[in-house]
Amino acid sequence: MMMCKEATRLMSLKHERELTLQERVSLRFHLSMCGACRQCDRQFSLLGEAARQYGPDHEADQHESGQEDDGR
Amino acid sequence: MAAIEKDATFAGRSGYDTWVFGILKYKILDIMRYQKRQGHLQPLDEEGDDEVIDRQFRKNGRWEAHSRPANWGDPDAVVESQHFWRVFDACMIALPENAARVFSLRELMGLSTEEICRLLEIRENNCWVILHRARLRLRQCIEKGWLEGETS
Structure with missing residues (x-):
């Protein structure tokens, strides 16, 4: 049976390409039994979401709140 | 960035930011390609x-x-x-x-x-x-x- 480390590989991979049917089934089965991996799966998605906001929105928020940003 | 600061009248602010960021993105990719050609980009x-x-x-x-x-x-x-x-x-x-x-x-x-x-x-x-x-x-x-x- 698939363990957590391998499950995180598939959780990451699904952001790059469509998983095969077998990969999807084994990941879903693992996630149905493993709470820690369900959290990890959500976190990976959030990381992508955060990175996409990191550019424009993040900068805009900082400007609006009056902080000077000399780093980027 | 100066363009964003000055143009407070621009209606769709986040749209504008996205547009500027889109341009920056291609600039960065250009620089990376250039660096690679020059051999400055360390291989992975x-x-x-x-x-x-x-x-x-x-x-x-x-x-x-x-x-x-x-x-x-x-x-x-x-x-x-x-x-x-x-x-x-x-x-x-x-x-x-x-x-x-x-x-x-x-x-x-x-x-x-x-x-x-x-x-x-x-x-x-x-x-x-x-x-x-x-x-x-x-x-x-x-x-x-x-x-x-x-x-x-």
Whole structure:
């Protein structure tokens, strides 16, 4: 049976390409039994979401709140 | 950036930001291509074992107790939190260079792994390994810095 480390590989991979049917089934089965991996799966998605906001929105928020940003 | 500061009258502000960012993205890619041609861009190492990742899991492939992912709560609330962004910043900077480079090209700039492979001249499989490790490092770093900061 698939363990957590391998499950995180598939959780990451699904952001790059469509998983095969077998990969999807084994990941879903693992996630149905493993709470820690369900959290990890959500976190990976959030990381992508955060990175996409990191550019424009993040900068805009900082400007609006009056902080000077000399780093980027 | 000066353009954004001055043009306060621009109606769709976030649309404008996205537009400026879109231009910057292609500038950055141009620079990277140029650097590669000039030989300034360090080639990516072939990925060997990664201790930081291995320490998150037991030998049998399950999470180590100290690395078990916790609940970060509502994603919408997370990205509204200034503290989250400070930690995210710090964790991006703490990533190894190759991980930061590939993760940024993929998630910040939205390139496909196929495009990244062409740009950096690495195999797609290598790219997937780098991204998997980058995500595991980032999530651990953020969880440490963020949740600990919340409670202190």
